[in-house]
Amino acid sequence: MKLISKKQIYWNLMKILSNINFAMFILFLILFFSMIGSIVEQNQNIAYYQINYPSINTKWLILDWKFIIKFGLDHIYSSWWFLVILYVLCCSLIVCTFSVQFPSLSNARRWQFIHIYNKSQIFRRNVFIRKSFTNMIYILNNQGYYTFNKQGFIYAYKGIIGRISPIIVHISLIIVLLGSWIGLMTGFTAQEMVPRGEVVHLKNIISCGSKNMLPNNIVFRVDDFYIDYNTDNSIQQFFSRLSFLKNNGDKISYPAISVNSPLKFHNLTFYQTDWQINALRIRVNQSYTIQCKLNKMQIGKSVFWTCFLPIDKNNKTLLLLSKLNGDIYLYNSKGELVDIISINQKVYINQNCFQVVEMISSTGLQIKVDPGILFVYIGFGLLMVSTILSYISYSQIWFSIQNTSCYLSGSTNRAILFFEEELRKIQKTYLISCDRVYNNNKFLNKR
Template identity: 45%
Template sequence: MNKNFIWRFVKKLANLNFSIFVLSLIAFFCICGSIIEQDKSLSYYQINYPHYYLFILFLGFDHIFRTFYFALILIVFILSLITCTFSTQLPSLRNARRWKFLYSSCISKTSDYLLKNDSNSKYFFTSIVYSLMRINFFVFYKNNSLYSYKGLYGRVAPIFVHFSIIAVLLGSIVSFLFSFVVQEIVPQGEVFHLKNIINAGFYSYLPDDLVFRVDNFYINYNTNGSVKQFFSSLSLYIHNYIILHEQLIYVNKPLRFFSVTLYQTDWQIDVARINCGVNSNIQKKFFKVNINGQNCWLLNIPISKDNNIFFVVFNLDNNVLVCSSSGLILQEVNLTEKFYINNIAFTINSIVPSTGLQIKVDPGIVLVYFGFFIMIFSTFTSYISYSQVWIYINVKSLSFMGSTNRALLFFEQDMIYLNNIYSYHLLSRFKRINTLLV
């Protein structure tokens, strides 16, 4: 009873319709995850989906690829592929490797590609064997019957496809359980640990012995003033010992250290260090605003009870605009340049930028890449045609039958080559025999 239940369960898992249904569910959830923005704040969904945000949050559509039911569907699909591979694909491969000898009584009933040559008894068995081997067929013989095939690797391709999909899905599950993403905004010259977690798997582990330092940050601009590229120079320490000193990263060139990857993602202007008056040094934080569609950073300094001045910076290469509280530009100054407001001396000693970094650990990415590599390899392998040839030889005739699973024109071309090689080899043997008889 238990064996019958297990066997019915395995057959259900390996069923093609069931696999297509599970794959359709995966495709549906992937489409939902592509349409609905992932990992946003509650206010984002309330603003953009005012009538559906409760439904989205309840079903976990805001982080659909990290939900338990999506992982469960992937596991079911993996089991379906595994059972199909071992119950259908591997037996089919073993069956393709078996020797299938046919005889004259059954050749005409099973023919996909049929050719029958009638001749006298002077057909030479070794000639046809030699001809088949010349066009890369494997040849087997039993009781005046020949069986040959080539292109068995084409029958292996579906198995590789299954294993590649399994590797990709397993990589996704490993990422779901063990990966984490950290985002940090770090001022130039500061040291930071991994602490601002964006998302993390149930079994992920943050390495607490890693310490990073932002040694330098700078920006390259285009001629029109837009940002061309921004760079961060980083140092890596483990247990207070420097491991990596000043590796430069930028967008599309991350820092990789074993399983940890640091990406350059953003930047901002953080603080200004200002000398005010005779012996007063202050440090004020900039705030990002948008003026006429252009991003800029500003800070305010009170110079009296009812009056403030504002410092405005558009990028790190520009000078600093000094504005009144009404928005009037008072003057434009350079760094370290002394200027006066209400007889008070000011000097902007430095402007400190911050770099935006994303730190990611994803152990499943190796499995995903490996799975796609196998899939690409199996795609090329699947174009190999699996061809079979049966030949039955008796005293008065040679009966021939061939079949292929694809590329019929190439198979017919192979058969033409076979006939030419066979005829040439046979004719050569006749000439040698005649020469010996003479």
Template identity: 35%
Template structure:
């Protein structure tokens, strides 16, 4: 790419209007990704976004899937928007902010009184002293350069650096988003107590994501704490991370808002279920039957199983449970309620003694890996620092001593009133000192 073409591309990317347009489109896409459920099944979108009537008259499940609105943050067009916006920020930084900083670092003395008339604030002080002006400015935090009859002072250079820091922070945040979209993944697992699992049920994964298979997780125990009213207070999972040889390398108990992290992967407590029921029939060993969640049409969560009470399976009972507090409801094949049974208790049904040993819970885990998160955190920390830096005023003051007159003038890029008050106070102090010196003389 030759120099003229490169400059035109740089000017186009650095155009503020383009940056605002890109930011607006990214914001709209992000809102869509927040409002529209991400990563759901095809049947979910067909049910919630039918073709007739389509949402807003056009947004059906076919349009939604065609545009990738079911996984907005991983679509090529969304990542392209992030890249373009990042390129716009970089172009603006090097074409506008860096030159502005370089210009601010350059300075020169004012050598003619007429130069002070171009400043927003200037005055003359009869019998004023350039040395006293330098002292007063130094006391206010200015850095001062001075010759015999000329002075230049400035402070707040960090305010010129602030916009560059803000741009750098936004670029870091964009890089974090791109890295997470390309290499991150999310999985969901529903594991009974005592079981060990590898990551298998991947819900979302970037094209460069690497799913770890050299370690596994064992659910040592899952349990739920209930309130006195019988409602769920909190549910817990005691997890162990095992290496390829099955040795424990990390262990922790997780609950909602308290995950376990290992190898860049975070395991969250997300859900629970009843996996199985363990029982005895007469004097048999402990037996186990799986339990399945029943369709209650949104009227609560119930799990059930069928237990044969005769070897030929000609008779049996239905066992229903609603939680892990240890109570099971028993129903006849005709749906008649027979009795309830708690953990450790026994009852006789159809000539068989049934003893309830325990209800086995399953922990629902959401497992995420997002390598871009450190860049996000660094970017937001840098953004806050850059915003604070940007509020610092960059102020400049010039002075010129000519015969019995001291010319003083200055300008600032923000907080104009405060700067004027500061410079007026200095001028009054110098005028007062000159009058005092004249009277003494």
């Protein structure tokens, strides 16, 4: 009795997993939580959520920072409950593929001879039955059908590949989910803001899979960073030139990377994501060099960097710049424009000589490892192939001759109007061929 109970539980579970309504419900859950993930910013620190989602004493608003942190809405796509939902969807696809789709495909390939006496009678005439069967088989073969003859019946079908598309859809989704799981468990993401000329190794890890082996021998240097501007001074593109250091001290240089043009090195992918100007190196009176940190400020869509020259407490000179290696604007304590200078140009203030010799810039890099990305690409590629195959109609035709009557019927899963036109064409061609045979036999009988 206990064994029977386990079997019942097992088969009931299989029925639930293979049910299309259950699969649609799981897809709805994934879509719903993905929508929440696009609304609530992901992978931010607690202070960010405390500022942007403060706790408010109201019975209607429950989406505060405590609720977000408690239920993992700050990292939805890596939370345990979201992974469980994906796992259930994967199980549902596997069970549905083997319990529904494969049997359906196998059934579609069977010879389905059906008695169709009650179907539409297309003509009634005394003909040679064997010759009529030959004509119908010949006509169906010309139309691309696979035909089978058995005891006075003909069964034909074409477009069986269209019945494979649901299986390919399931397999492609399983491959995509598998690739996502591999990437989540074995991949990692790091972000670095690296000053030009600095040598660094990976240390600012944002996310990391539990089965991942972080590389500890990757050391690279930012050889150069530069920006291309449009004629209106808007940024066209910014570039970073990287080189990697071997254990023996040798350097390997690579072409510059930019936005949408990443660099691949030892399964690592380096993306250009951001940039900033950190400081100005200023030579004072040709004797020593100071470094002034720049403060970033944004007015509308324009970004500026500012700093004060350390002249004296009563006389402050503001330096303002808006582009890398561009002009530098000098303002006095009254906010009046004093001068406009460029890199290495000397300017005299209160009998002191100042010369900006360098703008210290940093490039923002994102370094990712995702071993499952190949599976994701393959899965989506198969999904596109299945979409094309789904437009192929699966059509079936039955034909029989009983006494002096012929019967023709058919079915299709899509493009019904085209199929009806094809049936009329088959009927017309068959009648013409039968009339030709009938007239030839009549002529021979007269002789």
